[in-house]
Amino acid sequence: MIEARRISKFFSIVDENGIAAGLTAVLSVSLRIPSGRFVSLVGPTGCGKSTFLEILAGLQAPTEGEVYIDGKLVLEPLPGTRKEMEEYRKRYRFLSPITNSLIRNNPKHDIAMIFQDYAVFPWMTALKNVMFTLELRGVRRSDRKGLALRYLADVGLAGAESKYPSQMSGGMRQRLALARALSVEPKIILMDEPFAAVDAMTRERLQDDLLRLWEETGKTIVMVTHDIDEALYLSDDIVVFSPLPGTIRNQIAVDIPRPRSRDAVDMSDLKTRIRKIYEYDAYAETEYSI
Amino acid sequence: MNMKRLREEERVDTNYAASGWNLVRREIFSFLKASCGSLVTREFLSVSIPLLALWEVIPRTGIVPSSLLPPPSYVAVIGWEMLSSQALLGHIAISLQRLFLGLLLAFALGFPMGVMMGWNQFVRKHALPLFQLLAPVPPPAWVPITIIVLGVGLPMQTFLIFLGAFYPILFNTYQGVKDTEPRYLASGRVFGASEWTLIRKVFIPHALGPVVMGVKIGIAMGLVMLIIAEMHGAHSGVGYVLIESKDYFRVDRMVVCMIVLGSTGWLLIEIMKYFEAKLAIWRMGR
Amino acid sequence: MQKAVRSNLLGISLALVALALVCWGLYRAAGVTGNGGNAASNRPFVVGYVRTPLLAPVFVALQEGTISTKHTKHFDSGSEIGYGLISGDLDAGFVEAAKARNLLSLSRSRGVGLSAVGSIEFPYGATLIIRKDLDIRLNDLNGRTIAAGSPSCRMLHQFTADAKRLEVDLSRSKLIYMSFDDMLPALEARRIDAAVVKGAHAILAESEDHMVLYQNWDVQAGDECCPATLSQTEFLLIVRSERVKDAAALVSLLEQASKKTDPDVTLKATAKMTGFPEEKLERYPIATFAPVSAEWSRILGI
Numbered sequence: 015m016i017e018a019r020r021i022s023k024f025f026s027i028v029d030e031n032g033i034a035a036g037l038t039a040v041l042s043v044s045l046r047i048p049s050g051r052f053v054s055l056v057g058p059t060g061c062g063k064s065t066f067l068e069i070l071a072g073l074q075a076p077t078e079g080e081v082y083i084d085g086k087l088v089l090e091p092l093p094g095t096r097k098e099m100e101e102y103r104k105r106y107r108f109l110s111p112i113t114n115s116l117i118r119n120n121p122k123h124d125i126a127m128i129f130q131d132y133a134v135f136p137w138m139t140a141l142k143n144v145m146f147t148l149e150l151r152g153v154r155r156s157d158r159k160g161l162a163l164r165y166l167a168d169v170g171l172a173g174a175e176s177k178y179p180s181q182m183s184g185g186m187r188q189r190l191a192l193a194r195a196l197s198v199e200p201k202i203i204l205m206d207e208p209f210a211a212v213d214a215m216t217r218e219r220l221q222d223d224l225l226r227l228w229e230e231t232g233k234t235i236v237m238v239t240h241d242i243d244e245a246l247y248l249s250d251d252i253v254v255f256s257p258l259p260g261t262i263r264n265q266i267a268v269d270i271p272r273p274r275s276r277d278a279v280d281m282s283d284l285k286t287r288i289r290k291i292y293e294y295d296a297y298a299e300t301e302y303s304i
Numbered sequence: 305m306n307m308k309r310l311r312e313e314e315r316v317d318t319n320y321a322a323s324g325w326n327l328v329r330r331e332i333f334s335f336l337k338a339s340c341g342s343l344v345t346r347e348f349l350s351v352s353i354p355l356l357a358l359w360e361v362i363p364r365t366g367i368v369p370s371s372l373l374p375p376p377s378y379v380a381v382i383g384w385e386m387l388s389s390q391a392l393l394g395h396i397a398i399s400l401q402r403l404f405l406g407l408l409l410a411f412a413l414g415f416p417m418g419v420m421m422g423w424n425q426f427v428r429k430h431a432l433p434l435f436q437l438l439a440p441v442p443p444p445a446w447v448p449i450t451i452i453v454l455g456v457g458l459p460m461q462t463f464l465i466f467l468g469a470f471y472p473i474l475f476n477t478y479q480g481v482k483d484t485e486p487r488y489l490a491s492g493r494v495f496g497a498s499e500w501t502l503i504r505k506v507f508i509p510h511a512l513g514p515v516v517m518g519v520k521i522g523i524a525m526g527l528v529m530l531i532i533a534e535m536h537g538a539h540s541g542v543g544y545v546l547i548e549s550k551d552y553f554r555v556d557r558m559v560v561c562m563i564v565l566g567s568t569g570w571l572l573i574e575i576m577k578y579f580e581a582k583l584a585i586w587r588m589g590r
Numbered sequence: 591m592q593k594a595v596r597s598n599l600l601g602i603s604l605a606l607v608a609l610a611l612v613c614w615g616l617y618r619a620a621g622v623t624g625n626g627g628n629a630a631s632n633r634p635f636v637v638g639y640v641r642t643p644l645l646a647p648v649f650v651a652l653q654e655g656t657i658s659t660k661h662t663k664h665f666d667s668g669s670e671i672g673y674g675l676i677s678g679d680l681d682a683g684f685v686e687a688a689k690a691r692n693l694l695s696l697s698r699s700r701g702v703g704l705s706a707v708g709s710i711e712f713p714y715g716a717t718l719i720i721r722k723d724l725d726i727r728l729n730d731l732n733g734r735t736i737a738a739g740s741p742s743c744r745m746l747h748q749f750t751a752d753a754k755r756l757e758v759d760l761s762r763s764k765l766i767y768m769s770f771d772d773m774l775p776a777l778e779a780r781r782i783d784a785a786v787v788k789g790a791h792a793i794l795a796e797s798e799d800h801m802v803l804y805q806n807w808d809v810q811a812g813d814e815c816c817p818a819t820l821s822q823t824e825f826l827l828i829v830r831s832e833r834v835k836d837a838a839a840l841v842s843l844l845e846q847a848s849k850k851t852d853p854d855v856t857l858k859a860t861a862k863m864t865g866f867p868e869e870k871l872e873r874y875p876i877a878t879f880a881p882v883s884a885e886w887s888r889i890l891g892i
Contacts, residue, residue, distance in 0.1 A: 068490075071494050072494070073490050073493065073494060115498045115499070116498060116499045116500060117498055117499075117500045118498050119496055119497055119498045119501055120496040120498065125494070126494065126495065127490075127491070127494040129487055129490070129491055131487065132485055132487030132488050132491065133487075133491050134491075135488060135491075135492075135505070135506065135509070136586050136587065137509040137510065137512075137586040138505075138509075146505060147495050150495045150496050150497055150501070151495075178585055178586065180585060180586065180587060181585075191491075194495075198495055368699075369698070369699030369700075370699070371692075371695045371696050371698070371699040372696070372699045372700065390769075390772075391768075391772075539775035539776070539778040539779040540775065540776075540779045540781075544775070548771075550669065551667060551668075551669035551689065552669070552688070552689050552692055553669070553672060553689055553692035553693045553695075553696045554692055555696065
């Protein structure tokens with residue numbers, strides 16, 4: 015179970031006129047995601063959902079708020095002084111550009127993340143990519159290859175081990191990213207618009223494969239997407255974000271039983287509901303206070 | 305052009321199937337095809353053959369005296385003589401030894417330094433300005449002070465060649481590592497990779513393209529400094545033969561030296577270009 | 591339409607005129623087919639020389655004051671003198687005999703006429719030089735690498751005969767053959783330890799601080815590797831053709847200096863001008879100057 019309590023992220027930026035300004039990307043977001051659920055975060059582009067996801071992953075530290083995994087505190091805002099930083103580093107085995115270790119790999123088995131682009135390394139073959147994450151996980155060298163082949167087969171890349179990402183289609187690359195994510199056997203998989211860069215047909219196949227894997231493994235999946243149809247098709251819950259500063263507008267449970275069909279009527283009802291929330295935000299420009 | 309690309313990719317695919325001696329043979333063959341292949345195309349032959357013919361005819365008909373512009377036939381004869389009875393091969397070997405020594409030193413120092421500067425802000429802020437100040441000094445300007453400090457001999461020559469090759473390798477490596485796409489780093493870090501693993505498996509492979517380019521420029525500059533170094537007090541090497549030919553007023557020997565140097569440079573650059581082509585498979589088309 | 595065409599033509603012709611001017615200017619500046627101008631004949635006659643004991647007559651003349659220093663200029667090598675002659679910075683100069691023929695053909699191709707008016711002769715002799723850092727005697731030569739001109743070289747025969755006579759064992763020393771000009775560089779590069787060379791080369795070696803272990807001045811040149819007339823000539827006095835007449839006076843001065851002077855005076859003058867120590871110079875014969883021989887004129891094609 016992954017829980018975010020009052021997460022805020024504030025950037026200080028310099029705007030076009032050269033004047034210092036503040037940018038609140040995420041404003042006091044609190045969210046609890048139970049184990050085994052498939053949750054989608056939707057919202058207009060640039061509303062801070064990706065930032066929120068990266069905070070969950072530990073790639074960024076929040077300005078305020080905490081992240082808990084299975085009840086254990088894993089992330090809180092960065093401390094001010096260096097001494098406190100050392101203790102901070104010792105206490106939390108999380109990853110952030112400033113705190114991941116110099117020599118030793120610190121595999122975090124709780125979380126794996128998939129990005130929209132640049133999710134896999136183009137200078138390694140598919141096999142080597144998966145073997146990379148296996149090595150980080152600490153698997154013995156002799157077992158790595160066999161295990162990697164198994165994960166590749168699971169995502170449907172059985173014959174493509176020796177191919178380089180540049181030789182694979184976009185859909186195959188995302189499968190490879192999925193294989194890497196699965197290979198560390200995480201409890202939670204975070205995805206940042208994973209299927210945005212592939213064509214519609216491939217997207218549908220990938221969504222089906224993702225559902226199958228989710229049902230087989232029972233992992234928690236949190237996915238950021240701007241495609242409402244995709245969210246409705248895949249998830250148990252949809253969390254709707256507002257435009258900047260990102261806060262949670264609403265959380266909608268998708269009760270439609272699985273397997274779902276993409277054109278069902280109840281889907282379109284929910285879609286209209288979500289659309290209405292979007293339009294209200296776009297036209298009403300409400301101020302959000304905590 | 306798309307078809308050619310496809311063929312190259314297929315060839316690379318089959319290469320991965322071979323191993324051992326077969327692989328070496330196939331690599332050498334495809335290298336020769338790539339390098340000499342661009343020279344013996346119909347288009348270039350239609351330029352090179354007339355030029356050679358012109359070069360042969362002009363001195364022979366006396367338009368330009370042959371002691372100023374020796375025709376290719378003379379040059380070939382003299383070149384053969386130099387190779388067989390005047391130890392030109394020995395001089396070439398010595399020059400190549402010096403070149404590789406200097407290049408190796410430049411790479412051994414420049415590559416790690418470039419990686420460190422690209423990877424870490426702290427190192428970069430301390431070291432980069434120093435190199436940016438020293439680099440603009442043209443390497444030939446270092447010759448007098450090098451002669452005073454190191455004398456004339458292998459240390460001086462190695463140092464000068466090192467100077468020529470160091471900065472291109474350093475700056476290109478730095479640029480390549482610095483420009484590593486942050487998303488690749490994020491996708492490595494999220495799995496818990498340490499900085500050392502990231503350097504080995506993300507920063508360096510991602511930067512190999514610029515590194516190879518830096519090495520190419522380094523080779524070119526190293527060759528320049530090799531000749532300059534050998535022209536100052538060396539007793540062996542192609543640069544020395546060049547200077548000696550000038551002392552003996554022998555233009556034909558000078559031309560042989562120039563051809564030797566040009567061919568060496570061409571071969572080394574072709575080898576680097578071959579590596580670059582092999583790396584191209586890593587680049588994802590957008 | 592007319593106006594446009596006219597202005598185009600104007601532009602093109604102006605560009606062509608400018609181009610022609612630039613080319614003419616470059617042509618004059620480069621002076622490829624000649625030196626800079628008529629002032630040459632009004633300029634004092636300048637002779638270039640190198641600071642080697644082989645040019646003893648020159649130093650004697652300078653010492654005695656028969657040639658004034660404003661007519662001479664010293665250089666580091668005979669090749670620089672050669673290029674100076676071609677470009678017109680010098681009117682005359684001493685160039686090594688081995689380089690003279692190539693120099694003349696190169697200058698001809700540049701449109702500059704050069705001719706030889708005198709030569710510096712030096713006795714041939716056989717010498718064994720060893721590298722400066724080798725502190726050994728003749729007896730220690732065994733096992734070392736020695737260079738010689740060719741297997742039939744007379745100097746080599748003389749040396750091996752003398753070595754046998756002096757009971758020096760050379761059975762284990764390695765002989766390699768190379769041209770004389772390559773020997774000093776090979777010595778410096780430590781590829782060889784010793785070399786059998788003619789007397790003039792020994793002087794050159796000693797000026798680089800190498801050492802002479804053996805000398806025999808009775809050897810005359812005259813075999814395939816060292817033809818007689820040419821091997822004793824060390825330098826040729828090369829003059830620009832248009833100043834050959836002015837050079838006649840120089841030639842007779844040098845002849846005088848060569849024939850008449852007391853050896854002791856020559857020694858002191860040479861030592862002073864070259865910095866070569868007198869004790870070392872005493873072991874060598876003295877170079878002589880003579881007008882250029884017919885043989886040389888034939889070889890050089892003048």
